[in-house]
Amino acid sequence: AQSVTQPDIHITVSEGASLELRCNYSYGATPYLFWYVQSPGQGLQLLLKYFSGDTLVQGIKGFEAEFKRSQSSFNLRKPSVHWSDAAEYFCAVAPYNFNKFYFGSGTKLNVKP
Amino acid sequence: GAVVSQHPSRVICKSGTSVKIECRSLDFQATTMFWYRQFPKQSLMLMATSNEGSKATYEQGVEKDKFLINHASLTLSTLTVTSAHPEDSSFYICSATGQSYNEQFFGPGTRLTVL
Numbered sequence: 001a002q003s004v005t006q007p008d009i010h011i012t013v014s015e016g017a018s019l020e021l022r023c024n025y026s027y028g029a030t031p032y033l034f035w036y037v038q039s040p041g042q043g044l045q046l047l048l049k050y051f052s053g054d055t056l057v058q059g060i061k062g063f064e065a066e067f068k069r070s071q072s073s074f075n076l077r078k079p080s081v082h083w084s085d086a087a088e089y090f091c092a093v094a095p096y097n098f099n100k101f102y103f104g105s106g107t108k109l110n111v112k113p
Numbered sequence: 114g115a116v117v118s119q120h121p122s123r124v125i126c127k128s129g130t131s132v133k134i135e136c137r138s139l140d141f142q143a144t145t146m147f148w149y150r151q152f153p154k155q156s157l158m159l160m161a162t163s164n165e166g167s168k169a170t171y172e173q174g175v176e177k178d179k180f181l182i183n184h185a186s187l188t189l190s191t192l193t194v195t196s197a198h199p200e201d202s203s204f205y206i207c208s209a210t211g212q213s214y215n216e217q218f219f220g221p222g223t224r225l226t227v228l
Contacts, residue, residue: 034216043221051215
């Protein structure tokens with residue numbers, strides 16, 4: 001069965017510190033992987049996506065993610081967090097035809113001044 | 114990127130009434146639209162998938178007669194919550210994709226409160 005696990009419900013980091021949000025997936029075929037960010041009361045904004053090729057993908061706002069097939073992971077990273085990064089982050093997996101997205105439960109990021 | 118809008122952004126209604134939420138793709142043809150429900154501090158739950166001109170495909174456990182979905186054109190899908198009750202209060206998000214796209218584009222969401 002397809003599923004996405006985000007083990008961390010809440011993460012707090014200091015502004016300027018590095019960040020890593022974990023995502024593990026279970027999927028029968030080659031997954032297409034996504035990270036989205038959601039600010040309170042807002043829809044989802046795509047940060048980055050992985051389909052194939054280079055396993056390290058760059059996204060918007062300075063985020064990157066690395067696909068590790070052996071670990072079934074797609075962790076999101078940022079070298080230096082800004083206060084404006086405080087939001088909820090969702091990892092998602094989809095089949096090749098994008099007819100269904102499976103979302104993780106989300107990780108809420110708090111940024112300390 | 115492609116833009117998806119939702120209207121209204123917030124709606125408050127009385128128990129027993131019906132509420133319609135619109136989802137529009139503003140600058141592309143949305144061959145497929147999705148409706149999600151999000152409870153506070155939880156992830157998105159897919160309610161249904163609709164293809165233009167076809168009946169929507171509902172996820173298990175979602176009442177078809179309760180949540181009516183219409184995708185009559187390539188730019189508009191509507192979700193009607195019929196005979197709404199307080200437990201239907203939630204954040205509803207739509208997304209859309211088209212033939213030349215390899216991702217879903219999400220609307221800003223609609224906050225429904227049923228009194």
